[in-house]
Amino acid sequence: MTVTDRDPLAHEDPRRLAEFEARIAAGEKIEPGDWMPSEYRRQLIRMISQHAHSEWVGMLPEGAWITAAPSLRRKLILIAKVQDEAGHGQYLYHAAETLGATREEMVDALLEGRAKYSSVFNYPTLTWADVGMIGWLVDGAAIKNQVMLAGCSYGPYSRAMVRICAEETFHHKQGQEMVRRYAAGSPAQRRMAQDALDRWWWPAMMMLGPHDSDSPNTPLLKRWGVKVKTNDEVRQEFLDEHAPELLEAGLSIPDPELRFDEATGHWVHGPIDWDEFWRVVKGDGPMNAERLAARRQAHEEGRWVREAMAAHAARAASATGAVPA
Template identity: 75%
Template sequence: MQSDPVDTDRLQEFETRIARGEKIEPGDWMPDEYRRQLIRMISQHAHSEVVGMLPEGAWITRAPNLRRKMVLMAKVQDEAGHGQYLYHAAETLGISREEMLAALLNGRAKYSSIFNYPTLTWADVAWIGWLVDGAAIKNQTMLAHCSYGPYSRAMVRICAEETFHYKQGKEMIVHYMSSGTPKQKAMVQDGLNRWWWPMLMMFGPHDTDSPNSPLLIRWGIKTKSNDTLRQEFINEEVPELLALGLTIPDPQLAFNEASGSWEIGPINWDEFWQVVRGNGPMNAERLAARQQAHDNGLWVREAVAAYAAKQQA
């Protein structure tokens, strides 16, 4: 394929702007691949927020006191708001929300695999706040510096709210571990046993198996690699988890004095790819729930459109 000399010039200018730290805005020229990668990432991110409402949303009706119920409703409402922002950010790249939702429902678009695991106890709500939102914050703090203006600005706002989510999750775990009953402590440990490895997988495959990463880093979409972010998160959280008397379900976990890092045992990537390919414990249920909401809402959306048309007439 011959490259268009005009595009080559534009590409050079585009890359120079990114190198200077400038933001790319919706009307600006951008390579098709940059647009494609951003649509993939932002829509996947939006879907993760929306599907991510389900595992925690299932506990709103069961929250154990009025304060926790209120906080959890506000939190899940935030996730819906994040989904809304992110769909709007993706729309600036020339795709509609309807197209994105269709891609989610037919399985072409992905969402974070973590939400294909079930929430079995109330403690899982707390772990999602601490570990899952914590891992998401690592990724999103990086994306707040990304080269695409609308995505970067959405991330700044979203990170501010996610920080509250992280704090409320951690506050629960700390409370249950420091002054909880034996049943509460057992529930918390059981949750950690189930969420630890899937949470580490949230950062994505090892750098050696992440084909998109070099280009995404060159174009300033990602500024850190999957393994770098994962290791930063492990180093931040492991000491806190151990200090609470929790057991991390990794017999090989050890502190390396020389590197100053906590080293983990091997991640089960077969499980990761199984879940990505749709064979996780909750993939079918999550998509079925989205499909059902979509189908049940069809007549409602039709009524909205019909009423709006009558008002125009």
């Protein structure tokens, strides 16, 4: 099977490759230490570290509203939610570390602009209602993806996803609760909710990735049980769940071609502006520079802190004659 012009498997031992693929076909999980094709390792490090970066960068758009959350409960919820995103990044970096990547390398790749992260976090959060809309739409879309990845063939990635899914439902629900309340609230709250939907609908649809025809990695990743569904399949699940709920909340979805197809039982959306998607992925989104600048600033301002702790640990270890961890 040729999946790209240059077969990334050409150099692999055919017997080992066949054993590996048989294990995946049998539903076994691959664990660190097991034999795996170098392309499997490479693709996983790419996917998992991008996913980790997305969580870490994804703290910023919503985090910006923590200090203005309009009730004590909303403030607590938002801190807990953004904190969970740090936690999810932490779990994912751990999963990538089991493949031999170090967190130092991954952080460096992000800060130097060599790594990608989800395009959706390069849009600005302009009003408080954006926090709710991100929870409902962006986390709603993320959950669809994460539920799929919880079944992935690589043990550590699957485990991180199972843990993340268990926590992420709260993110979705608190967003839903907010937006529904504002959609039924004061005139200003209703306007705020609709405006947020107008701006976040398409970024959320896009964040599930390019059409299958433009997603060169998908066939191999499906064959190896890393992705269990295609981008379009996951996007369809998201659409079928969210379109009727948003309409029921009294909001209008900014897609004139959106309709329910009685024959298939599925919702059908209009064309996605993929030019915008690729522009944002490649670094030209409205907030790319700001997001990376914020990450770099925190990293640089934290450097002396990390160094002080390391110095303290080294001194304590040499004092006791212990070997530092």
